[in-house]
Amino acid sequence: MGDLAIKIHEVSKMFRLNVERHSTLKERVVRIGRRPPIEEFWALRDIDFEVESGHTVGLIGHNGSGKSTLLKCIGGILRPTKGQIRSRGRIASLLEVGAGFHPDLTGRENIYLNASILGFSRKDTEARFDDIVAFAGLERFIDQQVKRYSSGMYMRLGFSVATSVDPEILLVDEVLAVGDEAFQRKCLDRILGFQRDGRTIVFVTHAADQVRQICDRAVVLDKGKLVTWGTPSEGVRTFRELLYGFGDDDGADGAVTAGDRRERVRIRAVQVEYPDPDRPFIRNGEPLNIHVGYEALEPVDDAVFVIALHSVDGHVVFGQNTWGLGERLPTLRGSGEVTFRVESTHMLEGTYPLTVGIHEKESGAILDWREQYEHVDVINLEENHAWGVADLEATVDLTKLNSR
Ligand SMILES: Nc1ncnc2c1ncn2[C@@H]1O[C@H](COP(=O)(O)OP(=O)(O)OP(=O)(O)O)[C@@H](O)[C@H]1O
Ligand SMILES: [Mg+2]
Structure with a gap:
């Protein structure tokens, strides 16, 4: 593979969706005895690109464009339906928040479990244990079951473990977007440290500026297809054009193309x-x-x-x-x-x-x-028990509650 760390060759991934779930009871009764309807859904189609050893690649695209699916295929968690992926070097991946953690085990137990899945011996893990906990800032909570952790705590622990086991290839799905700013900064510093050590990184992000700042290459996905594999500026530009529905600027009628717009x-x-x-x-x-x-x-x-x-x-x-x-x-x-x-x-x-x-x-x-x-x-100064992003004015009406 020469200097390549990852080679992705004509990779497609199909999921079978059970359409049944969404049908009415009547439709299901009518269909009794027939095969359940299954729909094929191609989350990735003919993806081809290569990652050079030591490069940092940013993976960008709309929600649902296939970024996480691609990362899981690279990490070996999903098997491509068609095509091949070859990689060289030990891979550590931080995929979804909490993926790979066992909810009933404590933070401490999960560190050992996770590190061993990533190929670390108990002794190696012991030697790094305090650093892992300190980086995640979870000293006080390390003997709690992780099901009591917030998603930010999960993510911090996951990132800390994945980056502490000396991987040659690090796959990171969007963690830089979660957690507070101080922690994001720490993650970014660690990623930059990995870059300096010459390790290979593939990470998914929505923050286009981050791609420009730290990546060597950008890959843009749209509806499961690869639209750009190029420099970070090319990637970011394509992504924005997709995102905002611009980009039918094809240079006909003498218009400047996306590549050479004058400032x-x-x-x-x-x-x-x-x-x-x-x-x-x-x-x-x-x-x-x-x-x-x-x-x-x-x-x-x-x-x-x-x-x-x-x-x-x-x-x-x-x-x-x-x-x-x-x-x-x-x-x-x-x-x-x-x-x-x-x-x-x-x-x-x-x-x-x-x-x-x-x-x-x-x-x-x-x-x-x-x-x-x-x-x-x-910041809410008063206590507010709602969660999410929008604060809707809600009340509850109990006049029809029956408690007899
Ligand atoms: N296990 C699965 N079964 C069926 N469909 C799936 C499965 N995993 C993903 N998909 C579908 O594949 C498509 C790509 O999903 P994926 O999670 O890779 O997108 P994404 O680019 O990571 O999106 P986001 O930005 O929201 O994280 C989506 O339409 C999703 O619904
Ligand atoms: Mg995703």
Whole structure:
């Protein structure tokens, strides 16, 4: 395989979906005696790419595009329906939150279990044990059953174990998006350390800027197909075009292609202005201003400014743009600022990554885009037992409750 760490050759993965589950009782009765209806679903189709030894590859794509499936195939957890994957070196993978943990065992027991699955002896694990626990920050909880852990704690433990067993190839599914910022930073530092050691890393992320910052290559998947395997900038650009439905910019009628767009306007600064300058967060319900400073390098007509708040796993919680808000912008010249005002933010406690961008209304061409560039922090000071991202006003009515 020369200098290759992973070679993926015409890999396809098909799942059989039992359509029965969704049918009505009547439909099922009518079908009695016949074979249950099974639908074939191709989660991956003819994927071909190679990963050089020592490279870091970012895997990006929409939800459901097949990223996790591909990572599981590389990690040997799923077998491709067609095609082959060859890899060289010991693989440690951190796939889904909590995957590989046994809920009834304690954190301590799970560390030994996991490390042994990843090929570490008991003695090796003993030698690293304290470091693993310390990195995960779980000293106080290590003798608790992991089913009592939060998903952040699971993830921290999983990441810590997977990166402590000296793998030659590390597969990571989207953990950099979970957990608090301090921990994300630690994970990133560790990944950078792996890079310096010349290990091979494949990781899934929604944070396109991360791909640009730390990857050697990017792979973009869309509906199970590989759309780009190239440099991080190529990957990020394709991904954004897919994500925002732009990209029918095919160079016909003399339009510039995605590859060589001239820079016409640049986002200069993004500032989240909280209602109280001494408090860098909002309480659920408070207003918020988002300032987007720009500099037009030439007069720009037809610009639309976009903001989007994401949940930590990358889903858009709220997206809006100047056009959607009924504003047609006059020609932009020189530098200036556009301020979005959110009157009330009914979101639950959390950190919400913020994307800002500018595109042309008619052609859809992206003029500048900063993916998950800033963030908005929401903190509930009063006790709020709801969970998720949106805070809906809910009550419960017990007048028809029967307790006799
Ligand atoms: N075990 C399975 N059985 C049936 N369908 C599956 C299975 N695993 C995944 N799929 C389907 O395959 C497609 C790809 O899923 P996958 O989890 O790989 O996507 P993803 O790119 O990781 O998405 P996300 O960004 O939401 O994590 C989805 O449509 C999913 O529903
Ligand atoms: Mg996934």
